[in-house]
Amino acid sequence: MLKEYFIGITKEAINLSARAGKLGEMKDFEGELFCDKPKNPDFGDFAINISSLAKVARIAPPQIASAIIEQLPENDYTVSVAGGFINFKLGTKFLQNILNEVASKGENYGRTNLGGNKKVNIEYVSANPTGPFHIGHGRWAAVGSSLSDALKFAGYDVFQEFYINDAGNQIDKLGMSLELRVRELKGEKIEMPEDSYRGDYLIECAKKYIEENSSEDFSEYAKIEMLRQQKELLEQFGVHFDLFFPESDLYKNGEVETAVEKLAPYLYENEGATWFKSSEFGDVQDRVIKKADGANTYLTADIAYHYNKLKRSDELINIWGADHHGYIARIKASVEALGGDPNCVTVLLGQLVNIIQDGEAVRMGKRKTMVTLEDLIDEVGVDGVRYWMLMRSIDTMLDFDIDLAKSQSDKNPVFYVQYAYARCCSILRKAIETRFDTVDKKELAPFLTQNEFEAALKTPPTLPKSNDVDPSFKKLILKLEEFNEVIEAIARLKAPYLLCKYASELAGDFHHFYNYNRVLTEDKNETAMRICVVNCTKTVMGIVLKLIGVSAPERM
């Protein structure tokens, strides 16, 4: 990465000048330097602020900066000092190297080994198999899926998992609800109780049950049917899990029992229930593991589940809704009590999704008719929903304006980035197409022959001198280079929304470039040079769109 390069040579230069006694009282440099891209391009392409050295050196920042730049190695850049800033302006050699790298690495451009093959288990969605997904599940599906793909790209060994809560009493309720619907369809007059699942989807399920003349247990039948529908929708949404882990398996395999036994030193009885001393491990209070009626709580199986996951992973990531925030401490407590490292568990708490309808926020769950994820995808399309759900940091509440998504779907930000990709494709197509004279309709040779075209894609022709490079051209190339940083930042911050941010910036820089530089001209060398940049943009945008989980259309 270029930032790292400039930090490296600057550190080296600091040490050289310090040893030469040019940096006042400073002897050895300790600490960190940060390299930024100045907002104002007149300053340069990269900048390092060395003001923090003034305290140790006890001389003014500009003086320090001037001493440092004398020790910088020769390369194709120019350096200037402004206050405490050392500004670097790149020559074309750097730009050329960037293009070479994108061209040679292709769809692997930006891939790193940062993760060192660390085994990361990422669990998300994990909805109850008691009904269709709602809009909120869509957010975790999009975020989890893109984060997984980005982490793979950053060199992690990622395993995506969906936990099926199929062992609690809500499954009994589901079965009871289905049974009532079946009896209703057979002509019986029934009343759906308060605590039953009253959504219409169970009527459909009941019809199927009757059609198939099934005699299966109602709970089992409904569960399998709901799960089948959920898996189908996830597939349609482009979300792929490596494993659907049923909670009931933990009981079948005796893993819940084993976990409880291992937890024994921290268990006690009170008022007929069994409690886990989670407060000893930082939780605000102790938690019930076995209720007075003898049944386990949801937590009990979840403890066993995390124990199971930890045995086969180096790190666990859970994506949960903000309403589960109180749950983190008890899970981490159990991990520690079972001898694991609670720091291996990262919980990403995502704020909930608000539905905006008729210009008003409707809190989820308070609606009379729930908007399902499936409905939303039908209305807006997979691309729109995935982009929209991923676009914002999970720390902020997401307002999903249904009317806006429906009525102004062409205003959807995903079009902006897809359009940039389509534009690239279009230019590349046109470069080798036969042309016709606009006046006399005579056939003209393509801008580039097939050979010239392929050569341009492989290696960029020599770029003009730095001063003659169009600013928008340079900015675009530097944005391509920035992709490396974006991948690194996503892995570090576990913030996949940065993909959307980058995609939109890259698209912006490309559209800007497009408006200032005619790509296809009679000047073959210039055409080849620009074709190369267009192709590199297409490559990088293609990678990003794939990670975001939306399509990369060649035409729009």
Add this chain to the structure above:
RNA sequence: GUCCACGUAGUUCAGCAGGAUAGAACGUCACCCUCCUAAGGUGAAUGUCGGGGGUUCAAAUCCCUCCGUGGACACCA
């Protein structure tokens, strides 16, 4: 009451491992297609970065406090 997240332009948000004049999109206004897709670009207007303290050469960014919004505080899952 305790815990978590958030509060930046009319609106939705970015920026927050402190740094050079606080950015984008949408909306408003004015421009740019004889030629590669105008689903695009350029320019203009709009800000007490919730209030108040503090740390620092430097604070939207870090700390404290107050206010506001959403969420969580089960022998539910």
